[in-house]
Amino acid sequence: MEMRKRLATLVGCNYPGTRNELRGCVNDVEAMKDLLVERFGFDAADIVVLTDRPGSQVLPTGANVRRALGHMVDRAEPNDVLFFHFSGHGTLVPAARPHNGHHHRDEAIVPCDFNLITDVDFRDLVDRLPKDATFTMLSDSCHSGGLIDDEKEQIGPANSPISDRRRRPTRRQPKYIPYESVFSHLISLSGLTSPHVADHLSAIFGPDASPKFIKGAPLHHGDDNGILLSGCQANETSADMSAGEVDGTERKAFGAFSNAVQMVARGWEEREAASYREVVERAREVLRDQGFEQHPCLYCNDENAGKPFLMMDGK
Template sequence: MVKKAVLCGINNYKSQPDLRGCLNDVENMFRLLTEAGFQEEQIHRLTNEQVIKSNIQQEWQWLVADATPGDALVFHFSGHGSYIPDQQGDEIDQLDEITCLHNMDFYDPETFIRDDEWNEMLQQVPEGVVFTVIMDNCHSGTGTRAIAVDLQGDLKLMAVDRQTSTPSEPLEREDYQQLLFDPNTILPRYLEPPLEFQHQLIAAARSAPLQTAKLNPGAHLLLAACQDNQTAADAYIDGAFHGAFTYHLCKSLRHSPQISSTQLIDTVRTQLSERPFFQDPQHEGDERPGPIFAEGRQTQITQPNPVQPISAQPISAQPISAQPNPAQLNLNMDERLMTTTSNLTPENQRLLIEAYLKLLDTLAGASEQPRIAASESRAANRHLVCVHGISNHPEGYSDPWWRSLAPHVGQVFGEGRLKQTRWEVLWSDLVNQSRALIESPEQAQLRREIEAVLEERQRQTMAASGTVQRDANRATAERGGDFAIDDFLVYMLDPAMRQRIIDRFTKVVAPLLDAGAQIDVISHSWGTVVAYEGLRELAKGRARPGRVANLFTVGSALSIGPVRRSLRSENQDGDRPASVSRWINIDAQGDLVGGMLADMFDVNQEFLNLEPTGCSRSWLGYNLGCAHGSYFVESNLKVNRDIFAAYILA
């Protein structure tokens, strides 16, 4: 039996931003494997300029060419990852994940390795070989980004402060290089693709038919640093720079060499969360008993029956709960539907799916609650929920929101008809009716606290624009000084009213989740508080088969300290609601209500200080009302196309 390994690490990229801990990862893995019985001469190390495609292909051949059943082989990579638009048409998400090599160039396929190429290489591994792949990089920028490309295509660099977990402002390359030596910064191992690639991806996702999911070939074990919507941390740990995933993986195996592969990932996940690093390591493949690098173990290879493409949008499978319920029946039927339609004509497939969706509607529940329309042409039971802020909002308030978003999301929500695939949470009528003519002492105190925060933000904005004190009154008048918080004081100080408003939210969202829908929530202003507490409320009950794919908080009042302190006590921990897959926060320049949330909340991505579309900037700054409402202007492509649509289509 033979033990062999290839270890790759890149700190110094030829023309891309550098990293710091990848070479230490290689040495850490080298020591771990020698401790596990690998001979030093059987461990090949490629570092920096050695990590190019031809060398990796050559080393891969050395690794697998003479392998026999029972041999233990390891491949480890530490460096940047990214994605490009899918070139083969075989990816459901319309993108190819890539591993970025030393000479990385997005326009040269010889400088990166696509996931399809990795799959082809893995097919070379003989049956019965104990093969382990460890990847300490990330292929998505939907977590905190280190590298960003602005609308002009210029490279912008960012880092993350490990004390606050918040991204920096875009940096010049020289400043970024200085941060390489700063132990208080975390550098995500991700490269943002060129802007044209991102637009290609969005366009492809709008029009692409359903494709068969690509199976991972062979019986390998893949241990990956994070989920697709997170980034792998390159950080200063215990006196040196490391990849957080590789460091804690090696540490865990040294402490408990006999643990299984799933126990290992669970242990690493716990250690990462305690640091804290916001990444959730992934385990792909069957569980392997410990020691995981041991040779001599025969590995069973099973090939699932392939699923053939059908000419309709996929029906998303949802987790099966412990107790039988309609949602569980839905999942079982999803599986049977996907496996029985392959022999039908396209027309019969369509009719079968329509009949299936009608049955789902029947199972979904009461006629007074949101119903999934069986006749809608939509992607995977997808729905949009809108939550407004304060002041009067009659039914139909989201129509301008939809007009701004619709050109960029194709048929994800069908035609986006109200009460079919687009839903509105309406709550302003409750607070408008109950607003007191005379404030209570509690209301007056909370008002003063909130206004103090907003006024301080206003002063900082005026100071940045060069406004001197004698111009403050004029600035307040011209930019808008009425913060209009009367309605929301009622929400924060009246528990019964708060519950009534939250009930308005859950009445819309709960039936959708119960029907297994995938939801995108766009909440604005003070409505972000309603959405957050409403989703936390739903998490307290039974498990629901649906998911909130994206929670967008726009111009969010959650950024205001007194508002955070007025949340229900169980919600002040800032946890992401359990049903939410991604939380994206957006704020525009001049919007004093919105701001950063990542300092207090488990937000996946923030876009701060965006230019407020449609607002003219005077020497006093942007008008407050204009900036606060700028997100839903049709010409605001940055928000509606590059953020909302990009995440909805991801």
Template structure:
């Protein structure tokens, strides 16, 4: 058995979507994997954007790292992914749909978004008797593995006709000493950052996907290629499900699909509320802790600390009470 991990932290320094705690989250998780879970340094890949000597967390590099993680795995291996950064919900631009009505995405430093469908495809390639645990400390992270069973949470509840999702409060003071900026990238901010990245000035809601395809080509989401090729034909081929997805993926999400995850700034420190809660619960519970126990413990901790986000657990029934990571 080999334990392998990919850790992704993106602070978006110098942009209007700048965060502070994402790279710190990755550093803490890196230490935890080695000291608590027995990972070897050479089997941990880090992608961060605050050190140019490190591999940058672009869409292409993240896809490659995840592909190599799964492609090098054998039956019985332990695979782990931690993502701290922005999340975004892309509204439908065609008549396609999924179980939430949106594409939940993580946002690489170059805006080359990675969709929930892509994460699903990556998880489906995990070898038999090998699980892949994903911790996503980002907004809208509840739907990040498309079509996985929801065990704790209510992200798969569809909005009723005429019902609107909740207004997202981008930042707030939890108390006098704790300032919280949400890890949700509003569409107008994403469009501005995408304009800056691509040099295109005609981007608007309704052509985001085609812009991403035009800008990144074969390095963009395969789903964008399918949408592009079938545009105007009255049929979307990219999301046809030919067989039931495998259940090798385990997702611990920082919040529900319509919620935000907090990027906390206090007394010179910065971290993700969800990531910090995980480390707190792990420190309190020596020895084995199951996925269910961890998520419920984190939920209780965040509620006690007055954070509005509600973490979720998404996995097969057999993995609910499996030990976290290994």
């Protein structure tokens, strides 16, 4: 059987030197690259890494992240495996359309230049996939549940209980920037007085702004091959842990969810094929045992929920 192609885009934003600075996001994606190569058979040449580590030649701006993701999807052929890992801040933005007659806020990730990438952007990428290719997104950011627009909830607030926490970890920071702070920052960049975020994003980023704000969200119907593993529910925050001792071992700074998934993956037996559902369930157990107050979620169609994570059985 011909080996399917495995492509990855990994993005870590620490926002160094800003009031929003995090510590572990660059470490998260560097560790994920090692895991993909060593455990899942990815070719290092097929992995694109964008970070804002000082000295990085290509920064994880909104335009650069969209360009990398778009190129990855354009390279994809039927049955290929695509993977996107984001570690950084998330936020909630005004919804493009009302839900059940009410206006609400949708999820977005925050690149280093605040050119927001939204649930609509990810829906567009998934809708462009060739037949039977899969797009797995692991987002270690706050309010990340629902980051692929209209994806079906498999594990999340509607169908899983909240378990008790055993202890409360220290040295953690939420990976969240309130929308009001995002909006204020965009106003300072655009110099406009408009109350509409689309005006500011268009003025600053032009055609590189998310179509969510320019064109609105297109309606989507039917199943697809988008798979979202979110670090927490849409109403929760994900934790960024500073460097220090963890479980008796001195550790670099890290994102709690990224670390949990990596622990789960490295703990599997070589021939074991854990499903996407099992990965999220086990990551929840790890976070529970470590005392984190966040609940990873899984969004995908019913068939993909039972498939092996990143096709680790070679199928």
